[in-house]
Amino acid sequence: MDHRPQAWGRPRDDVYGAYDASYLHTNGPKTATQSPIVTGTSVIALKFKDGVVMAADNLASYGSLARFTDVKRLRPFLSTSVVGFGGDVSDMQFLDRHLTELAIDEAYEHDNTSSSSETPATAGQLNAANLHKYLSKLMYRRRNSFDPLWNQILVAGFDSSSTPFLASVDLRGTTFTSPSLASGFGAMLAQPIMRRHAATEEDAAKLTRDEAVAIVRECMKVLFYRDARSLDKYSIAVVTRDGVELSEEEQLEKQSWAFAERIRGYGTQTV
Secondary structure: OOOOHHHOOOOOHHHHOOOOOHHHOOOOOOOOOOOOOEEEOOEEEEEEOOEEEEEEEOOEEEOOEEEEOOOOOEEEEOOOEEEEEEEEHHHHHHHHHHHHHHHHHHHHHHOOOOOOOOOOOOOOOOOHHHHHHHHHHHHHHHHHOOOOOOEEEEEEEEOOOOOEEEEEEOOOOOEEEOOEEEOOOHHHHOHHHHHHHOOOHHHHOOOOHHHHHHHHHHHHHHHHHHOOOOOOEEEEEEEEOOEEEEEEEEEOOOOOOHHHHHOOOOOOOOO
């Protein structure tokens, strides 16, 4: 190696020949990453009478390897909304930094204009409905640039009329709203459970906070049992008119697979 500081890390030209950088030059079109490597799985959310509850596990998988077990995928925004990220973790980190800058700008703009009588859910202008619209435009623009952000995002909070709000947007900019939402395998495994209790807005309006949290916890248990890319450690957030309550160190019950000892008829077990 050439140990001169101006050429650290490069092979010596007098030994290996001059470095050929021609492969870096191309006349083809601009390309962007089209294959996420480190990804997060399901994010689930459910409306209830006074707000929205959202949950996501803390696992980021490197392909099929459960590599990173402490990746938080729920982000509070301005103490009024929660954003949940499924999909590519690097794109999630980019969006997280972008939303942090947006929150700082929004807080400065409304710091002197918000009255003391306003609750966290109504202070300022960028509520959950506006935040979801902003993210949908951002995702659609990146899609039109053929450089999409490989995420499915859930936004929970309140709209301008202080009504519980829950909506999603994917990498194509497609938006959807429902009393319950889920990304990844949660769309197949958790949605039937949540829809059993809140198939319509009227059903969701009858749920109490404790009932909604219990339903979401049950869904996280099912996902841990059934989704190979999930983890028993998860984050859960509850958004109400009083603000956001976020717990990032929740865990399912111990010995979750103890029931396997009672299974008979497979392997070398004897009945």
